[in-house]
Amino acid sequence: MRIVRSRDYTGARAWEAELIAVMKDATVRLHWTDQPYPWHVNDGDEVFAVLDGEVAMHYRDNGRELVALLGPGDIFYAAEGDAHSAHPRGQARILVIERAGSV
Structure with missing residues (x-):
């Protein structure tokens, strides 16, 4: 069991992530960022x-x-296959669930 207080999480660099869980073929990560993420297409x-x-x-x-x-x-x-790019306005904390091994 684990409790994560997302509002207290800060990474050392933009888009740093704390792994919350790995469930079969998916990961759950908490990201902190204050910088845009480049345009990309996920493989899942x-x-x-x-x-x-x-x-x-x-x-x-x-x-x-x-x-x-x-x-x-x-x-x-x-x-x-959907192209997207996230641009935070100031600091943001994001929960991302995606295929294990995705970047």
């Missing part, structure tokens, strides 16, 4: 839940670039 589905702060999630849909502002409690789902 990803669930991205903002716990603290705000994140401008850039994503591509039918050739158009769109942006959704995510706040605490908001969840972004990217299916395998």
Whole structure:
């Protein structure tokens, strides 16, 4: 058993992660960041839940670039192959659930 207080987590560098769990083929990680994450495409589905702060999630849909502002409690789902890039506004803490081995 374990309790994690996400609001107290701070990494030494942007997008540093604390591994919360590995469940069969998925990982659950708590990320801290104050810097954008580069555009990327995951090799599996990803669930991205903002716990603290705000994140401008850039994503591509039918050739158009769109942006959704995510706040605490908001969840972004990217299916395998969906291009996206997260841009925090200040510090943010994010829970990410994705295929084990994804970067």
